[in-house]
Amino acid sequence: MKLCDFVIPADIDEARARLRELGDAAFPTAGGVSLHFLRFAEPKTAVDLTRLGLSGISRDNGRFTIGATTPVCDLQKHVAEGWVLDRVARRFVTQQIRNISTLGGNICRVFWWSDFPVALLALDASVAVRGESETVLSAEEFLARPLKLLKPGTLVVAIDIPAVESGAGFGYGKETRVGSSFSLATAAACVVVEGNRIKQARVAAGASLSMPQLLPAVGEKLAGETADREAIEKAVATGTEGLAWKGREGMSDPYAAELSRIIIADAITDAVAEART
Amino acid sequence: MSTVKQISLTLNGEPKTFETTADETLVDLLRRHGYRGTKTGCYEGACGACTVILDGRAVYGCLLRAFQAHGRDVQTIEGAGSFDDPHPVQRALVDEGAVQCGFCTPGMVLSAKALLDETPHPGSDTIKEHMDGNLCRCTGYEKIRVAVEKVAASTAMP
Numbered sequence: 348m349k350l351c352d353f354v355i356p357a358d359i360d361e362a363r364a365r366l367r368e369l370g371d372a373a374f375p376t377a378g379g380v381s382l383h384f385l386r387f388a389e390p391k392t393a394v395d396l397t398r399l400g401l402s403g404i405s406r407d408n409g410r411f412t413i414g415a416t417t418p419v420c421d422l423q424k425h426v427a428e429g430w431v432l433d434r435v436a437r438r439f440v441t442q443q444i445r446n447i448s449t450l451g452g453n454i455c456r457v458f459w460w461s462d463f464p465v466a467l468l469a470l471d472a473s474v475a476v477r478g479e480s481e482t483v484l485s486a487e488e489f490l491a492r493p494l495k496l497l498k499p500g501t502l503v504v505a506i507d508i509p510a511v512e513s514g515a516g517f518g519y520g521k522e523t524r525v526g527s528s529f530s531l532a533t534a535a536a537c538v539v540v541e542g543n544r545i546k547q548a549r550v551a552a553g554a555s556l557s558m559p560q561l562l563p564a565v566g567e568k569l570a571g572e573t574a575d576r577e578a579i580e581k582a583v584a585t586g587t588e589g590l591a592w593k594g595r596e597g598m599s600d601p602y603a604a605e606l607s608r609i610i611i612a613d614a615i616t617d618a619v620a621e622a623r624t
Numbered sequence: 625m626s627t628v629k630q631i632s633l634t635l636n637g638e639p640k641t642f643e644t645t646a647d648e649t650l651v652d653l654l655r656r657h658g659y660r661g662t663k664t665g666c667y668e669g670a671c672g673a674c675t676v677i678l679d680g681r682a683v684y685g686c687l688l689r690a691f692q693a694h695g696r697d698v699q700t701i702e703g704a705g706s707f708d709d710p711h712p713v714q715r716a717l718v719d720e721g722a723v724q725c726g727f728c729t730p731g732m733v734l735s736a737k738a739l740l741d742e743t744p745h746p747g748s749d750t751i752k753e754h755m756d757g758n759l760c761r762c763t764g765y766e767k768i769r770v771a772v773e774k775v776a777a778s779t780a781m782p
């Protein structure tokens with residue numbers, strides 16, 4: 348038995364109160380999909396988070412704010428200028444999983460295969476966390492230790508990302524054995540291109556690393572480079588030196604490194620192509 | 625000890641109240657109450673046999689806990705159509721010879737229905753994208769694809 352009881356709070360104050368009361372015996376439940384992968388020493392009480400008014404996507408001042416319990420299918424179907432998360436959502440399998448899993452759930456308990464942490468790191472997203480007060484953290488700060496930050500009664504309420512506007516581009520790459528299997532390599536890139544040069548780049552990768560992570564050295568190597576495949580591959584090769592790659596599903600570590608470099612270069616190439624249109 | 629609690633939901637258009645525990649999956653609750661058209665295969669979100677429609681969206685009944693459906697609208701295959709009055713997707717699957725053992729069929733019908741209810745005339749890529757969570761071991765998918773595309777191209781949706 349994983350769960351011994353459930354409560355369905357009607358608003359965020361009630362949810363936070365119940366979570367504080369229950370402490371470690373609570374399991375804040377958004378889509379609840381991660382329960383499939385978890386084992387608990389003692390059964391927990393599920394505290395439903397899906398009716399707290401924390402779902403939806405809005406746009407203000409060139410940024411999108413996404414409620415924590417927004418399901419992945421809403422990210423998949425959202426259409427707006429500068430909106431790029433539909434491309435990540437489409438690689439998140441399957442439709443039934445996209446229909447239940449939430450963005451918050453995907454970033455609060457991060458697995459090596461998790462898609463959105465990689466994208467949010469590249470997009471320089473921020474994460475709004477509600478405890479006694481509301482704190483806004485960069486995706487990098489938050490994703491380094493989400494479960495440690497989320498003390499009982501503390502919830503992620505929203506995720507904020509920039510609209511990818513003209514001159515900028517985004518790319519997301521994911522390699523799997525078959526469409527519905529776990530990722531072997533994931534990568535995301537966000538670039539700004541000026542003329543024929545990459546002005547700025549943020550690149551992140553996951554799946555073949557222990558956890559999704561930002562690759563600042565790749566971004567630094569790309570800045571000022573010509574926006575062509577050769578320069579991109581060179582920056583990826585030198586910027587990923589020394590990383591501890593991990594082969595999944597029987598893949599060797601060196602193969603994972605090679606595969607990942609290609610997926611990262613592809614994501615950057617796609618981002619550059621978009622920035623130029 | 626699991627606490628037994630009541631949940632209320634709309635099932636195939638009718639208000640219903642059930643007793644459940646936090647660990648019970650939606651598919652187990654449904655089958656326990658005789659809605660056996662919803663199948664169980666893998667129990668791990670891989671095959672789609674347990675697909676039901678929750679608030680208009682296809683979901684895996686084996687991953688969803690029953691309490692998550694409290695206050696929501698649930699449709700099972702029993703509500704989609706009948707032998708005498710099949711749903712257009714059911715009719716098309718039969719016409720195209722897209723049903724062999726039939727184990728995947730309730731899930732296929734509900735995934736297609738959820739999509740067509742939301743988007744009556746989806747393109748081929750949208751159909752593929754929305755039906756990526758249903759496996760079929762018999763048909764090779766081609767006939768299923770043709771059947772759903774036929775319904776999408778027609779005006780037969782109620």
Ligand SMILES: Cc1cc2nc3c(=O)[nH]c(=O)nc-3n(C[C@H](O)[C@H](O)[C@H](O)COP(=O)(O)OP(=O)(O)OC[C@H]3O[C@@H](n4cnc5c(N)ncnc54)[C@H](O)[C@@H]3O)c2cc1C
Nearest residue numbers: 377378379380381440449451452453455456461462503669
């Ligand atoms: C068959 C299958 C296929 C999958 N495919 C993919 C895939 O392609 N890509 C991918 O990235 N993932 C995939 N996943 C899902 C993924 O691994 C996660 O389990 C899922 O994203 C979790 O989302 P959820 O809304 O269900 O979160 P939950 O399971 O409800 O929660 C996850 C964790 O976050 C906490 N939490 C949730 N929301 C909040 C909040 N607002 N504030 C504080 N804490 C919170 C919960 O307490 C829990 O610890 C797949 C899972 C399965 C079973």
Ligand code: FES
Nearest residue numbers: 665666667672686
């Ligand atoms: S039984 Fe639910 S997906 Fe296979």
Ligand code: FES
Nearest residue numbers: 724728760761762
């Ligand atoms: S008809 Fe047999 S599994 Fe699809």
